[in-house]
Amino acid sequence: MAAIAALMFACVCAVLLLGYPVAFTLGGVALLFGLGGALFDVFSFGELLAMPSRLFGTMTNETLIAVPLFIFMGVMLERSRIAEQLLDSIAVLFGPMRGGLGITVVLVGALLAASTGIVGATVVTMGLLSLPTMLKRGYDPRVATGTVCASGTLGQVIPPSIILVLLGDVLSSAYQRAQNNLGVFNTETVSVGDLFAGALLPGLLLVVLYILYLLWLAWRAPERVPAIPEQQRREMHSGGIGVLLFAGLLPPLLLILSVLGSIMLGVATPTEAAAVGAFGASLLALVRGQLSLDTLRTVVENTTKITSMVFMILIGASLFSLVFSAFEGDLAVHALLESLPGGTFTAMAVVMLVMFLLGFILDFIEITFVVVPIVGPVLLTMGLDPVWLGVMMAINLQTSFLTPPFGFALFYLRGVAPPEISTGDIYRGVMPFIIIQLFALGLLAAFPGLATWLPAIIYGG
Amino acid sequence: MPPRKATSTNAVVRTTVVTCVHVIDALNNAIGRSVAWLTVGMVLGYCLVVVLRYAFGIGSIALQESVTYMHALVFMLAAAYTLRADGHVRVDIFYRGWSQRRQDGVNLFGSLFLLLPLSLFLLLASWGYVSDSWARSETSVEAGGLAYVYLLKTVILIMAAQLIGAALARAGEAGLRLTQRQTP
Numbered sequence: 013m014a015a016i017a018a019l020m021f022a023c024v025c026a027v028l029l030l031g032y033p034v035a036f037t038l039g040g041v042a043l044l045f046g047l048g049g050a051l052f053d054v055f056s057f058g059e060l061l062a063m064p065s066r067l068f069g070t071m072t073n074e075t076l077i078a079v080p081l082f083i084f085m086g087v088m089l090e091r092s093r094i095a096e097q098l099l100d101s102i103a104v105l106f107g108p109m110r111g112g113l114g115i116t117v118v119l120v121g122a123l124l125a126a127s128t129g130i131v132g133a134t135v136v137t138m139g140l141l142s143l144p145t146m147l148k149r150g151y152d153p154r155v156a157t158g159t160v161c162a163s164g165t166l167g168q169v170i171p172p173s174i175i176l177v178l179l180g181d182v183l184s185s186a187y188q189r190a191q192n193n194l195g196v197f198n199t200e201t202v203s204v205g206d207l208f209a210g211a212l213l214p215g216l217l218l219v220v221l222y223i224l225y226l227l228w229l230a231w232r233a234p235e236r237v238p239a240i241p242e243q244q245r246r247e248m249h250s251g252g253i254g255v256l257l258f259a260g261l262l263p264p265l266l267l268i269l270s271v272l273g274s275i276m277l278g279v280a281t282p283t284e285a286a287a288v289g290a291f292g293a294s295l296l297a298l299v300r301g302q303l304s305l306d307t308l309r310t311v312v313e314n315t316t317k318i319t320s321m322v323f324m325i326l327i328g329a330s331l332f333s334l335v336f337s338a339f340e341g342d343l344a345v346h347a348l349l350e351s352l353p354g355g356t357f358t359a360m361a362v363v364m365l366v367m368f369l370l371g372f373i374l375d376f377i378e379i380t381f382v383v384v385p386i387v388g389p390v391l392l393t394m395g396l397d398p399v400w401l402g403v404m405m406a407i408n409l410q411t412s413f414l415t416p417p418f419g420f421a422l423f424y425l426r427g428v429a430p431p432e433i434s435t436g437d438i439y440r441g442v443m444p445f446i447i448i449q450l451f452a453l454g455l456l457a458a459f460p461g462l463a464t465w466l467p468a469i470i471y472g473g
Numbered sequence: 474m475p476p477r478k479a480t481s482t483n484a485v486v487r488t489t490v491v492t493c494v495h496v497i498d499a500l501n502n503a504i505g506r507s508v509a510w511l512t513v514g515m516v517l518g519y520c521l522v523v524v525l526r527y528a529f530g531i532g533s534i535a536l537q538e539s540v541t542y543m544h545a546l547v548f549m550l551a552a553a554y555t556l557r558a559d560g561h562v563r564v565d566i567f568y569r570g571w572s573q574r575r576q577d578g579v580n581l582f583g584s585l586f587l588l589l590p591l592s593l594f595l596l597l598a599s600w601g602y603v604s605d606s607w608a609r610s611e612t613s614v615e616a617g618g619l620a621y622v623y624l625l626k627t628v629i630l631i632m633a634a635q636l637i638g639a640a641l642a643r644a645g646e647a648g649l650r651l652t653q654r655q656t657p
Contacts, residue, residue: 031568031576032583033561040587043594063595064602067629071545080544081519084512280523287519294516308513316509316551317560323548324561331591373564423566 013054017341020045024332025373034378035321039328046335055338066330070323074283075181075204080319081286082174085271085293086124087314090137091307092297094264095124099141101260107240111230113149114159114237117142118222121163122215123268125170135164135421139428152236153433155229158441161421162222162448165413168376169406170215171208172272172289174322177282178380179402180204186388187398194393202398204282208275209467210399214407214456221448259300267292278470322377329381336386346390356394363387364408371412375420379409403463404456411449414442490645497642498557501635505554511543518543534617542625549632553639556588577647584644592636599629 024041028034043060050057070076089095099120106112121138139160146156168175180203187202229237271289274280280288297303336342349359370379384405392398413420416439426435456462518540525531555561568576603626612620 027587028564029567030579030583031563031565031571032579032587033556033563035561036583036588036591039591040583043591044586060594061598061602064599064626064629067595067599068602068626071549071625071628072541074541077515077519077540077544080512080515080547084516283519284523287516288523290516291520309509312509312512313506315512316505316547317555317558319512320548320551320555321561324552324555328591373566375562375564377562418566 013339014341014344016045016049016054017336017339017344020332020336020339021341028373033324034375035324035328037328038325038378038382039331042328042332042335046331046338049335049338059338060334062334063331066334067327070326070330073181075177075184076323076326078172078177078204078281078283078286079174079322080315081283081290082172082177083318084290084311084315085286087311087318088290088293088297089124089264091311091314092293092300092302094293094296094300094302095120095137096141097260098123098264101257103145103240105257105261108242109230110234110239111226111237112239113142113146113151114155114226114229115223117146117159118163118166118219118226121166122170122219123265125167125173125215134167135161135424136428138164139425143425143429147430147433149240150238152233152441153437154441155226155236156441157425157429157433157438158443158445159222159226161414161419161425161438161442162445164425165410165421166215166218166222169211169218169403169410171211172275172282172286175376175380175406176207176211176402177204178322178326178377179384179406180207182380182384183207183388183398183402186385187392189389190392193389202402203471205275205278206399206467206471207402208272208282209470210463211403211406212276213462213466214403214452217455217462218407218448218452221452222445225444225448263296264293267296276470325377326381329378329385332382333385342386342389345386349387349390350394356391356396359394360391360396360404363391364404367405368408368412368415371409371420372415372418376406376409376413397460397464399467400456400460400463404453407449407453407456411446411453414446414449416442487649490649494642494645494649497638501553501557501639501642504635505551505557508546508550511547515540515543515547534613534615535619538613538615538619542619542621545625545628549628550635552632553635556636556639556643574651577650581644581647581651584640584647588636588640589644592633592640596630596633596637599626599633603627603630 020041023045024038027041028037030037046060049055050060089098099116102116102119103113106115109115117138120142121134124134124137143156143160146159147153167173184202184204187200191197191200226237267289271285271292274288275282275285294303294308297307333342349362352358352362367379367383370383374382388401391401414422416422419442422435422438422442425438429438518536522533522536522540525533525536568579571579603623606623606626609623610620611622611626612618613622
């Protein structure tokens with residue numbers, strides 16, 4: 013029976029490659045297998061009837077309300093051109109420095125974490141926003157494309173990305189199940205806030221490493237990362253540097269930092285911070301006269317489409333995992349991981365490798381909803397820390413998205429990069445960043461404290 | 474569509490399909506675009522929750538639940554609209570490079586053999602679940618919560634019906650293009 017579960021998984025992957033929307037492919041294939049299973053009396057049809065109440069559970073999940081609110085905030089910052097002005101003003105700040113523009117892109121990528129849910133969307137946005145500027149200023153195309161790919165995916169691992177909200181929710185139920193398995197019933201919980209706090213230091217570590225790499229380039233190969241000449245900088249801030257900083261940089265920076273800060277300090281829940289952040293972003297756009305009714309309509313419609321996309325995947329994946337466990341696939345995975353020689357370490361390594369490979373065909377959201385519920389409880393039962401596990405998964409997947417030849421980020425950047433940049437340039441440009449990612453991943457594996465120290469301080473976990 | 478010779482039954486069938494696709498899409502789009510504005514309601518509503526809690530120490534379950542309701546309405550009732558706008562993410566490693574014809578083939582197959590059964594299943598499987606809730610006039614389990622749980626559950630049926638329509642519309646659209654005779 014577990015073989016059928018494995019077959020179903022393979023089938024889903026194969027059908028996904030046809031390119032029909034992920035949400036309905038997951039749900040549709042799972043349904044066909046489920047009906048087959050019920051028809052041949054592998055399990056009773058009644059098991060499939062758990063679906064409506066699962067669906068209703070998704071509709072009323074309080075934690076996930078943060079998702080549309082963060083999306084709203086991100087889309088508002090983007091559509092009202094606040095993000096663009098943020099990039100411009102940081103560029104002026106760092107422009108005189110060699111490598112400054114690259115550093116700007118890294119910082120903006122990190123700051124725009126809130127809007128980061130779908131790899132493609134952010135890489136495309138970052139690419140359109142910054143690639144032409146970098147190339148115009150004489151950046152080596154390899155450095156430029158590498159920086160954009162890495163920064164565009166960076167936001168996923170930095171709070172308050174919606175990926176971390178989703179992962180936090182999935183991990184929290186996985187952790188609950190793990191503790192039930194262990195017979196612990198005065199359950200500890202892991203919250204989205206915990207995951208945010210846990211991801212902060214590793215995320216900042218990546219930011220610092222990226223910047224160090226760019227600084228090293230500026231020192232060793234200055235011609236690849238030139239500074240913006242004095243005259244061009246003047247053109248960029250005709251209104252004087254003070255105005256630029258006060259209008260372009262400070263307000264969005266304060267907004268993003270206060271959203272993040274209020275969650276980190278435990279003052280507000282992620283949902284509360286997201287609502288206030290979305291309101292703040294709208295207010296900011298309004299004050300600047302950049303919020304017309306048309307803009308607002310675009311913002312609400314884009315927010316709605318992205319939200320619906322995310323939740324339909326969640327619903328499709330939940331039917332998938334329902335059928336997968338009806339075929340006892342989860343038990344098989346559990347048994348398999350436990351039978352590996354080398355115990356927890358090998359199990360973790362295998363899961364990380366499989367997720368890395370799945371990252372070539374599935375986006376972060378799908379992996380969170382499909383794979384994590386299956387492997388999460390097993391690994392957590394083995395005694396791994398949920399926050400550490402979540403952050404490891406996040407950085408692992410981010411690396412996967414950057415890795416040639418299949419990395420998602422590379423495809424999307426290819427789509428918006430000018431034709432004179434070869435695909436080979438993109439592949440070579442991203443290499444140093446992959447090395448940085450692997451280094452950070454190794455560091456986090458060796459020192460789990462990087463992820464677990466901050467949540468413990470904040471939440472006393 | 475360029476004028477061409479066709480048997481009259483064929484033309485009638487095609488016109489009927491075109492009309493159906495238009496009607497379904499118009500309906501789903503109108504619903505999707507309308508619920509989209511609820512996102513503004515969610516932002517304002519939850520901000521109000523925050524203000525009430527931190528400034529006045531008042532917790533309003535009803536207000537909080539109305540945000541939950543809006544949230545559910547948004548992502549459920551906009552699913553078909555999002556499909557029409559091609560907003561549901563695809564694994565497009567191969568899809569992106571394929572010809573329109575081949576993409577139409579994928580969409581025809583997916584609409585008929587994945588989305589249509591899925592949405593039919595959701596409709597049928599949820600029928601009892603929802604009608605049971607109506608029979609009990611189910612209300613929130615929280616004290617001070619909203620009394621419309623049965624209405625919220627009905628949203629599942631509406632979404633399923635919308636998706637059945639959307640599956641047929643997308644299949645019709647792809648089918649029309651695929652059967653269109655190549656005109657020079």
